[in-house]
Each structure stands twice: as structure tokens, then as C-alpha cells.
Amino acid sequence: MLKFLGTVSLLFVLILVGFSSLGHAEDNEIRIKLIDVKGNRKIDRATILSKISLKEGDLFSPAQIREDVKTLYRLGYFDRVDVETEGFEGGLAMTFSVHEKPLLIDVVYEGNEHLDKDKLKEKVPIKTQTFLDTEEINTYVEKIKKAYEAEAYYSAEVTPIIQRVSEDQALLTFLIKEGDRAYVRQIRMRGNQTFTDKELRKQIETSKYFWLTSWMTESGRYKAETIDGDVDRLREFYLNHGYLQVQVAPPKVDLSEDKQWFDITFPIVEGDQFKVKEIHYEGNQLFDTDRLVELTKSKEGEIFNRGQVRQDIVSMVDLYGERGYIFANVVPQLNPHLEDKTVDITFQVAEDDPVKVREIRITGNDKTRDKVIRREVRVNEGELINTKLLRRSFQRLNNLNFFENIEIVPEQVEKGWVDLNVKLKEKPTGTFSIGGGYSSVDRFIATTEITQGNLFGRGQLVRAKAEIGGRRKTYSLTFREPYLFDTNVSETTDLFNSVRSFNSYEEKRVGGDLIFGRQFGEYVSASVSYTLETLNIRNVQDQAPDLIKEQAKLGKTLTSALGFSLARDTRDFIFDPKEGSRNSISFEYAGTFLGGDNDYYKVIVDSSRYFPLWWEHVLSVHGRFGYAIGIAGKELPAGERFFVGGINTVRGFKFGKAGPVTDTGEILGGNKQLFFNVEYLIPLVPEAKIKWLFFYDLGRAFDDSEAIRFSQLRQGAGFGLRWISPIGPLRIEMGKNLNPEPGENTGFIPEFSIGTLF
Template sequence: MKRLLLTAVLSALMIAEVHAESFTISDIRVNGLQRVSAGSVFGALPLNVGDQVDDRRLVDSTRSLFKTGFFQDIQLNRDGNVLIINVVERPSVSSIEIEGNKAISTEDLMKGLKQSGLAEGEIFQRATLEGVRNELQRQYVAQGRYSAEVDAEVVPQPRNRVGLKIKINEGTVAAIQHINVVGNTVFDDETLGQLFELKTTNWLSFFKNDDKYAREKLSGDLERLRSYYLDRGYINMDIASTQVSITPDKKHVYITVNINEGEKYTVRDVKLSGDLKVPEDQVKSLLLVQPGQVFSRKVMTTTSDLITRRLGNEGYTFANVNGVPQAHDEDHTVDIMFVVDPGKRAYVNRINYRGNTKTEDQVLRREMRQMEGGWASTYLIDQSKTRLERLGFFKEVNVETPPVPGTDDQVDVNYSVEEQASGSITASVGFAQSAGLILGGSISQSNFLGSGNKVSIGLTRSEYQTRYNFGFVDPYFTADGVSLGYNAFYRSTDYDDLDVDVASYAVDSLGAGVSLGYPISETSRLTYGLTVQQDKLKTGRYTVDEIFKFIQDEGDSFLNFKASIGWSESTLNKGVLATRGHSQSLTLETTVPGSDLSFYKLDYRGQLFKPINNDYTLRLHTELGYGDGFGSTSGLPFYENYYAGGFNSVRGFKDSTLGPRSTPSRGAAVTGNQGTIADPDQDPLPFGGNVLVQGGVELLFPLPFVKDQRSLRTSVFWDVGNVFDTNCGSKPDCTKVGFSDMASSVGLGVTWITALGPLSFSLAMPIKKPDDADTQVFQFSLGQTF
């Protein structure tokens, strides 16, 4: 800038010396232009042919041309009445090269340079380059890289161009050697040190980088320190000063924080003022602050938030509630006044949806509890958001309530969603641990064609099973949420070909069913179902006495009609990979008169997610089952038995290998059945039982180094469970129900939502192994969550 001013002054002096008299311009000529067009010069020049000019107007014209930034030198001359402008253009930037940067990406640096006016093709100004260099230096210092160096080299090139080479030596982030809080008498150094996100170097610093100094982190730590005191009654706590010292080699940082704690204050009185809009007793019930308590800013602000939300539920979306403390230093007490300003009641103008590229608007709209035209209820808006999250179609759901322009009592409600895979359409050749080679094709979609309906069509062929199935569920068969579902299936299963040591038999099943679901509250519903099923049994290589006896007593072909009634409840925050809330279901299924067999099964499933903090969640889950025969049927049919062990049961044990064992057959095959005589020397095999007890505890945590955790779940788990038989008879290794006979394991599990469905695997180590149970350390599953 000084150089420009000097040039302008010299030019003005020269003009004053050469053109002491005014004249009328007959023509204007510009010399020295290379890239800048003559039009740009004439557009900036405040002179035209025919103008009468004097020294002042010529000086003003020179300044105007300099302001364009295109020129580094300008001279005005006169040839008769012709004004001659001689210019020297500034060079343009032909290339920019950046070397040595890692902490800040080249792309981000290029964007920053462009915003500052340095980019290829732009006019080069050294002052701008110097400013950019200083700003980069400041950015690295803010990251704690005090030894960083930024050098800029300007390389002249032909045709009045320059190339820029920016060389960066980022250095290393200075490690924190010591954090010292001075002036604390109430709380010890260790307690206050735990509040800091910044830490001195420790054995976890290599992974967490918590010993690297950053100005932003220190500001956050100081605010946490201040809040800690304010939440414990020290309302006059003050951070007097903060010193950050750097060692001469710029590798270590010493932080000293000087504080004044002040005295502890208690609450003397709590009052309300303003227009409450709701009954005063309801507002008072929300007051978490009570006389006699130690003053806490957190409790005060939480109370303000609760009152604000209560008013928001009544449509006062713009309500403002402030807690105002008034200190009494003489007795160290505080009066708190909550000032309520409800504002106008707001009404919903429009409800809009964004991001649902596959899911139809009506699928989202039918989950709404907030209606257009009604007053804007905070509760109903949030409840609608929760219902969208429970669908399981979206990774994330966000909601905003911007005011409608030009009004003071209307808002729009905007829901933005990010869709995720909710099913699959595949033709597959695969391999599973327990089933061997699998050939199949299937459509399984919880959001079929964006309609919100659940559809599944499948054909699967493996070494031991052939299966055809079709299922359909319309969750909104009626507008008030009554669901309708129906299904048809055929299964041919031969456990002789299964590479799992279970008692073998073959069963062909053909059936169809229908179900109705009826909502009884916002979070629970009743389900009724009826299924007709034809089963035909055959014995196998390892057929056992229990199977032979069942076929002798009951036959080998059955037509059964099964009726079911179930209750379910879910307060989960998400339909897939939930992190908060609970779900549970209770189902009773029984055969009805007209069936060949008489039996029933009662099943309960439940899970609870309890957040520990923002990163860690505790999950408790259980599954209980009981079945038995009635009437002419003695006990639960063996092919309806429960099994335990495997991925969705007790991990670390092979599929279906826990529980009672069978009695190897030593007799002949049943007349009229196509089975064979079993090997008398065959070891007892898992046979299942009529009682299932299993559950576990999981600690969910974020996977390190993965930024997007929304489609990923990792956990450490403890699984327990087993199957029991209340009608043991002569079966060996058969025990009555008892917790002392539970199998258990611990391990690590991962679930990832892929385009093909949830992919899960686990590494587990059994810690209590029942006799004869088969273990399996690594297990995986594609298509179901855990």
C-alpha cells in the first residue's frame, strides 16, 4: 500500500510538472496492456474524450486506476490534447504448489487461498501472500504446532506470470507436560484435573491425543471448570488468569490456571413471575430448585428448560424462561426468580420432508402426531421425530421449526432424513457355518418400493433345507394403525445332512397364516394370528428313541391350526441399532380344536438400553420360552423344541448344541416309516427342550477411528443361557431348570448395516461350559441384528 501511494504521488507530481495547464481531451491511448482489457481500463477511468481536465482530475484518475489492483505502475502523459496512459501490469498467478502439509489438507488450503484472493489466474499481490502466510502460521499455532514454519517462494515466469511455491514444515504438536490449578482449596488437584479434556502425557495419549495442546480445547476445559464450581454453589468463582508456557525447543507446554473460589451459596427462595399460561401448580411441579439446596446453575437452567418445554407443549414455541439469581453476600444465600415470557402461541403452517428420495411422503406423514394447522406442540413434534426413527428406514432424523416469514405466530416443521438400507433384493451363492453351501434368491424389504410395507419372497436351497416363503405386512391397513399381515411357506428340512451334531430327522412343512395388529397406545400393540400347517415326519440316521416313540404314539403326519395372541411394547429411539429405551413382547401360541396335536408355547423377549454417557450404552436382554402339550398330546412335540447356542443365543457355542441330550436308539425302525436303525454306539445328541432361558449384558461403545458410527455397533458382551426339559424321562444329561446349569461366555461383537443387510460377527470365549457342549470362537451372521 505504501508503494502504491508513493507511485501515485510521484505520478501526480509529474503530472503537475508536465501539465501545468488544463486541456480538453481529444483522444485517450493506453500502452502496456497484456492481459487486462482496454475496456477494464476505460471502465475504471473517470475521464472521457471531450472532458476538460486539470491536475486534480488527472491525480484522481491515477488513483482510480491503482484501485483496480491490476497495475503496479501508472504514468499519465500528454501529447498535444491526447492523453497517454502507460501502465505496467501486475503479474498473474500461473500455478500454486503446496508441500509438507498433513494436518491441513491441500484441498482446504487451496480453498483458503482462493477466498483470500490467491488462485491460479488471479492477479498476484505480495501483500496478500504475506497475509496468507501469517494466517497459516496462526492456524498451526492454534493446533499447538509452535515449531511450524511456512515459507512462500515467488518464481517469475514468462509473459508476466509467477508461480507460487508454499513449503510447510508442520513440526510436531507440543505435548502438555504439566497442568497446574492455583488457588483451589475446596476441591483437590486430582478432582479438578479430571474435568480437563487436555491431559498430561500418559500411556493412552498415543491413541487419544489428549496431551496435544489446542487453544479451543483449553477454552472448553476452562468452561467445564467454571461450571463445576457454579453447580456446587460457588457463584463467585472466577478464573483470574491463564498462562500457557512453551519450552525453548517448542516441544512441551506448561498450563497454569489461577482461580478464586469464593464462598458456597445456598438457595433462600424460589419465585415465579410473568405470564405462566398454564396452571401455576403445574409449573411449580417442574421446579427442581428448592429452598435450602446448594445453588447449582445446571439445576437452574434445567428447570428453565423444563418450563420452556411445558409451554412449548401448549404451542408457545417462542417462550423464553430465564432463571435470575440474586445473591445475598451477608449470609451467602441466593434468591432465584424464574421470569416467564411465553410470547405468542405458534401454529404449524406446513410440515415438510427432505431427504426421503425412496420413501413416499405419506409413509412419513402417517407417523405424524403434530398436525398442520394446530398449535405447535414441542412434545408432539418430538414424538413424531421418534416415530420416524423407530421405522428403521433412516440413519438419522432431524427436525427444525423455522418461523414463517412475515408472521409472528406461525412456524414450519421441517423433518430432514437420511435413508439407509432397509432390505435387499439378491440372487446369491453363499456359505454359512452350520448350513454349508447356500443357493438362493430373495426379496426382503421393510420399506417395499418406499411404501412402508414389509415384503419378503424367498427361495433358498442348502445342504439340509429347501425353503419357499412369501410374507406381506401392511402396517397401516387402516388409517388408525391397524396392521394386516399374511404369509405362506413350504419347508423341507433333513437334519441328516446338517453338519451339526443334533438328533436327526426330516420334516416337510406346508402352511399359511394371517395376522392382525391393533395399537393400544403410542408404544404398544396387540397382535392376533391364525396359521394352518401340515407337517410330515421321517426318521434319520441318528434317530433316537424319543422320536421313534413320538411317531409310534402320535403318527407321522399332522394338520394343525395354530392361534396366537401377543402383546408388544417399544420405546426404542431407533428401529435399527437402538441406543436408548426398551422393548418387550409376550406371545402365546396354541393349537385349537380340530388340530391333530394339542400343544402351546409361551415366549417372552425383552431388552433395555441404558445410556451411561454420550459414547457408552448398557444393553440388557433376555429371551424366555415354555411349551407343553395338553389334552391327548403328552408333552411338546419334539420338532417344536427350543434350542440354545449360536449367534443369536449364547455366543461362543455351536448352534443348537446346548441343553438336554437324546437317548440313542437301540431298536428297529418304526413300521411304515422310511427311517433307518440308529447306531447303538452313537453318543447322545442335542435334542432341545421345552424350556428356554437365555439373556445377557452388553456394553456398546464407538469403534475407534471410525467417524460415522450410525451404521455400526460394537460391544463387549456376557451371554448366559440354556435349554431345559421338564419331562426328562430317560434322556441322559437332562436337568431340571436351574441357574447353576447355565452356559456362559464373554466376547466382542460387531454389527454393520450393509446394502445386503446387517452383517454381524463375534469373537467369544466360553467361561462356563456344560458337559458335551460344543464351542465355537468365531461366529457370523448376515441378515439379522443382535
């Protein structure tokens, strides 16, 4: 810029010299007689002239020319602006000679492996088909480096190269040397007296590098925003243990010379521990103090816990919210006594007024019909709003699995009234999948499935599925109407055709189920079912169990059965629960009086419970008991027996091996089963719903002549991965038999399945 202004100044001198030969104009005034532009290609002449403040007829002004040159530079179109002058018609002809910047036609990245082109474009947006601003290139370089630092590449080098492809076009290339990713080597605490470094490290999200997991997870990475959160997490931990005066300063972060390792030190001043002295309540009129005391888990004489105080506030606000007081507010006032290290807590309640729902507004449901959504919303127009029912409405909408985002937002429209805004973002509900894999039960297996979970936006489900494996072929068709004729009754129809091969025989089943269910309140449901199927035991080998040989003699038999089930389900999200439980009991009766050949009854009791823990970890406990027996002098059909062992019962055992077997190793199945499963799930890739899990299983199937004995239950344990995919849970697990008997596998047994959970 200074170079160009110097050029302009030189021209001014030449101008003055030139004018001495023109004679003196009146009053020594020099006027501009002509203004022109040259050198422009993309920017038209009129646009440039409109930005120049000097006009033809104006007095010559060196200062104003300098300002006009600056104005043209600020447009961002030119990398050079010169001013040329010559005498003209008793005045001055002035020409602005411009040189346009090249047009940026593309941006190319070379050497980028860990951040693809699309990611870099998202982080560093650079517009093409615009004039290339060379002064901005350094800014782009710094943004690219910041993008790499966000992924823990602190030694990344970025070199910009401008390549002219023509006189007025350029290509911008960034040569990138990524270097190695930096990890956290050490995490230290300084000043902690009460808690060890190890205890405090468990409270923060930043973790040290671990060679086994850091390469495929984000563990061990340094992230500035995570560090900021860790300061708050450490402070919260101390406050939850009574340290009201704790101070946690921003950590000292040291990067090694090779930019490969971070050492982090958190400075802590603990202060003294405080106990709760007195708890008071102010402003409560709707509920008496005794009712609020019942909800308050913070107790006088106990260590102060800020997390518990927050939970107490949530409980009180929920109590008011269930009565329509959704704008009620509870603020805790703390009054510490330094002399005896105690603190008084006063819960100040601002009740406000009860609120009713004026209108329920639903947006974002481009496909799903309004009635499908409204029947899941548990709050009605004209009624008092209820925060408990709002949470339940969210759960029910989420359990439809039609939406990727759900917001239920009360909006006050006038005193005492709100509109309930249900904001939805739909996701695809139809899937077509073709896949294959290996199942520990069925060996190699190929699957094809077409599912539409929201048929025509009516909330109906239809599914066609085929599975072909080394030991099993299954074809099934399912239709489900959750609200039959807009009533609280559901209807499900299943048709199936399956062939399963065992070591010494083959079992073919063809039939269908018709199921009617009904909700009773929010969490309880009941159903009645009718099953009609044919069972054929065929291709029986000599080593087959006697039970199988006897049933094979009967040929093709018909089962006609009635069933009844009762369940209570409080899970927060049925496809991937984090809390709640599901308990059920089912009964099935098959008899000749229903037109079949087989007579038996079967009872199954099933229970699952989910416990949310820290960092989105979940502990689940599951148990199942089953009992079946043939009646009217008939044996229990082989297909109705219980086979324990395998991915859905006791892992670490092959299918049916945790139960009765013959001397030759053929599985018999039992008429009784009892097994338990404990799982600990840890998020691995939360956004993709991929989790680690560790499990312990205990169980066995028992033959007709055996009594259930806990001492005979088999044990398995192991680990695995679970992905809640669009077509169902995909499970890859490794189980080990913890108490192998002679001849049994002592190593880990791989397990694989898709589409089922316990």
C-alpha cells in the first residue's frame, strides 16, 4: 500500500511540473476534466467509478486521491491501484489503473489423512469463484492448524501455495504435514490432602494415554474445552463432600518439545469440610413444610453435599410442577459458620401461579400424522400442565423411534395459560438391509430385511425378513397396529416358516401368531395371543436322543395354543434403556380341545432392571425363570423345551450346552430354566450408540426329572461390543465358561447376533 501511495505522490510532483507549462489558471485552481479506468476485467467501469469520490469538474486534491485509492483497495478486488494523469482541456485527465486479483477457482488439500476435505472445508470455509485475498491466506493457515489441534495434532505444518492457472484465475493448495497425534502423558493434582490423585482422576473426563484403547477412542486426548469442564468437575466433587471453600485453578499444561505429550497439573486448595447445621424453608404455601422435608434428602448433621441439594431442588420443583406450577422456583441460600465449620441451608420457594394448557402445537411432522403424535402426549388441552406427564410424553414419543430430535416446550401466552410446542425432527423409519455374519448358534448367516416402522405415517409396522444360515433358515412377516380402530388395543400378526438343523435331527416349524394387547395406565400392559403352527421332526440320525426319535415317529404335528401375558415397563427408552425396569409373566396353553395334536402348558417369568451410573455408564440386571410340561399323557414337544447356553441365555457356552446333554454330547433341552445376566455398559462412541460391555451370566436348564438347584447353575463371563443399529442391536461378545467340566471348552467363545436383546 505504501508503495502505491508513494507512486501517487510522485505523480503529484509530475503533475505540478506539467502544469507550469499550461500557464496559471484562474486563482491557481486545477480542475479535473476527465476521470477514466483501465485494467479492469471482471469489475465493470461504472462500479469502480461509483466508488471514487472525486468527480469530473472537482478541484484537484492529492488528499482525496489518496482516500479514493484506499477505498478501491478496501473493495478486495485489486492487488494494485495506480493513478495516472495528464493535462487535458485546460485541466487534468486522471486514469485509475487497476490490476484485479485472480479469481479463486478451487481449494486443494494435500497430505491430509486424518481430516478429510469435507471436514476441513467445514472448519475453514473458503469461498471459491471469488477474488483471492492473499492477506487472508495466513488466517486460513491458522484455522487449519486449529482444526488439527482440536484433533490433538499439535505439530501439524501447513504451507499455502498459490498457482496461477491463467492471467485472472488461481488455484490455492494447502500442503499439510500432519505429524503425530499428541496424548496426555501425566495428570497430577497439587495441594490435595483428603483425596488421592487416583480418586480425583476418576472425577474428570480427561484421561491418560492407554495403548490398548486410545487408538480407537478419544481417551488420552488433550482438549481445552474438556479441561475447562474438568476444573468444574473437580470443584463439584469437593462441594459434594462438604468443602465449601475449595478452589480449583486452571491447570498448568506443559507440551513436550516434540509436541507429542501433555503433562497436566491441577492446583487445588481444599479448605475445610462443612456439615449441615439447620435446614429452613421460606415462601411455601401450597405445600406445608413437613411435605417438603419428606422430599429433602439433605439432613442436618450430615456432610454438606451440593449435588444432593440440587436433587432436593429438582424434587421440590417437580412436586409443584405436578400440580401445574411449572414456573415455581426454588433457590438455596447458604449461610456458612466458619467457627464451627457448619452451614445453614434455606430453600426459598417462589410458587408463582398454576398454569393450564391452551393449545398443543405440533411442528416438524412432515410424514407422521398428528393423531399418531397426540395419542402419545399425556397432557390435554384445557387441563393443568403436569411436568411428570411431560416427561412421560417425551418417553412415549421417543419410544416410537420415529424422531431424531424431540422438544416439548411450554410457551406462556397469557397469565395462567401456556401453549405446548411439540417440536419434532423426523428420521427415516424404513430400512432395507442385506447383510451377513457369523452366529455362534447358526454359524455363517445371511440376512435380508425390509422394515417400515411408520407405514404411511400411521404408526403401523410392517416387516419382512429372511435369515439363511448354516443351521437355520427362517422367513417371517410381521404387521403391527398399535391402536386398532383408534382404540387402546394393539394387534400384531406374525407369520413364519423356519427350518433349524441340530447335530442329529432337523426341526421344521410353519405357523403364525395373532396377538391383541392393551395398555392399563402408563406402564402396565396385557395381551392375549393365539398360535397355530405345525412341527415336523425329520432327518433323524441314529445318535439322536430317544425323546427326539419318539417325536419323529408322530410325523407332522399341529400346535394350537392360547397365551396370556402381563407386563410392567418403566424403561426410559425401550431400544437402549438407561434406567427403569421391565417385569413380565406369560402363560401359554396348548390342547387338543383347540384343534391341535400337542398338549402342554408353559410359564415364563422375566425381569430386567437398569441403573444409570456416572459418565453415562449403565448397570443392567436380568433374570428369567421358565417351566413347561406336557399334559394329558403327552410329552412336551422338543421345540417347546428350554435351551440354555448361547448369546441370549448364558454366554461362554454353545447353544443348549448349559443344560441337559446326552453322553454323546447331543443337547436335550429342559422343561425348566433359570438364568441371570449382569451387564456393565460403557459408551465407546456415544453419537453412534456403540458401547463396551462386560458381563457375568449364571444359569442352567433342568430336565424333567431334575429339581432346580442353585449349586448346579453354570457360570460365564466376558466382554463385547454392542451397537444399537437402525435394524436392531448388533452384538459381538466373547464369553468364557468359568466352571468347565471335563471335555468342555475352556477358552473364550465368540458370540454374534443382530436384532435381539434379553
